[in-house]
Amino acid sequence: MAERPEDLNLPNAVITRIIKEALPEGVNVSKEARKAISQAASVFVLYATSCANNFAMKAKRKTLNAGDVLAAMEEMEFERFLQPLREALEAYKKGQKGKREASEQKRKDKEKKTDTEETDKSKEEEEEEEEEERMEEEQEGENEGEEEEVEN
Amino acid sequence: MCCVDYSTSTMAAAVAVPVASVEGEQDRCGVEEEAREQDPEEESSQQPGPIATSQNRLAKLPLARIKALMKADPDVSLASQESVFIIAKATELFVEMIAKDALVYAQQGKRKTLQRKDLDNAIEAIDEFAFLEGTLD
Numbered sequence: 001m002a003e004r005p006e007d008l009n010l011p012n013a014v015i016t017r018i019i020k021e022a023l024p025e026g027v028n029v030s031k032e033a034r035k036a037i038s039q040a041a042s043v044f045v046l047y048a049t050s051c052a053n054n055f056a057m058k059a060k061r062k063t064l065n066a067g068d069v070l071a072a073m074e075e076m077e078f079e080r081f082l083q084p085l086r087e088a089l090e091a092y093k094k095g096q097k098g099k100r101e102a103s104e105q106k107r108k109d110k111e112k113k114t115d116t117e118e119t120d121k122s123k124e125e126e127e128e129e130e131e132e133e134r135m136e137e138e139q140e141g142e143n144e145g146e147e148e149e150v151e152n
Numbered sequence: 153m154c155c156v157d158y159s160t161s162t163m164a165a166a167v168a169v170p171v172a173s174v175e176g177e178q179d180r181c182g183v184e185e186e187a188r189e190q191d192p193e194e195e196s197s198q199q200p201g202p203i204a205t206s207q208n209r210l211a212k213l214p215l216a217r218i219k220a221l222m223k224a225d226p227d228v229s230l231a232s233q234e235s236v237f238i239i240a241k242a243t244e245l246f247v248e249m250i251a252k253d254a255l256v257y258a259q260q261g262k263r264k265t266l267q268r269k270d271l272d273n274a275i276e277a278i279d280e281f282a283f284l285e286g287t288l289d
Contacts, residue, residue: 008217008220008221008224010213010214010217010218010243011213011214011217014212014213014214015247017212018212018213018244018247018248018251019247019248019251019266021248022247022248022249022251022252023251023252023255023266026264027255027258027264027265027266028264028265028266029251029265029266030265030266030267030268032267032268033254033266033267033268033270033271035289036268036271036288036289037247037250037251037254037271039287039288039289040246040247040250040271040275040281040284040287040288041243041246041247042221043283043284043287043288044242044243044246044283044284045218045221045222045239045243046221046222046224046225047283048239048242048243049221049222049225049228049231049239050225050227052235052239053225053227053228057227062229062230063229063230063231063232064222064228064230064231064232064235065232065234065235066232066234066235066237066238068235069235069238069239069242070238073242076280076283077279077280078242078245078246078280080249081242081245081246084241084245085238085241085242085245088210088211088237088238088241089234089237089238089241091210092210092211092234092237093234095210096233
């Protein structure tokens, strides 16, 4: 998947679905309008990212965080988005926590099947490290993950 | 016909049931540091139709694609998972907003089909969309 900026657009079907759900029944959308909206959405991502990144840089951080994005929304005059975004963020954070716990539990169970007690000890250490990894979010994961998906 | 292996037929998936392939991307790339724990996610991501887990229902747009777009900015080094999610969500809200605003112009023209010119009108008239001027083909 060669990802040059020009190739990056959002999946048409998802964009179409979002549009359809926003509009009343019986309303159609021309192909050109859909394409334009999809393009606009990509521009929006780029603009919002740039704006958010300014806030991160101001705070001398290298990692863009959710707060930066929310600040960007305000800057871009999309205050109406703030409330729903905050709510979505809360739900997302809860979901992430649940996922992590579920995955860790599954991994624990898996390990128990194959390994003995001494592995459990090192597993606990690993888990603590993982917790830190995740708390720092993308710091380490980014470096590992980057090579896999995006080649800048 | 629906129960094709989505992981291989990405072309078909992209056209017919993008949600499923979106699922895979989202899980794989939105959760980079959990690369080991692919199995639970992959199972749910191969369900056809609407998003399987409640966690994933939160963002309709694929986080991997959003992230790739963000990375296109040379000034951006790292982005937290949450920030990628929030941008995805904001983009969704943006699409809803612009579609609704453009609809007003279609209705003024007594049309039931949204056309490109309705979008152009909305962009010109609404302050929040000023950043789009000159950016669309």
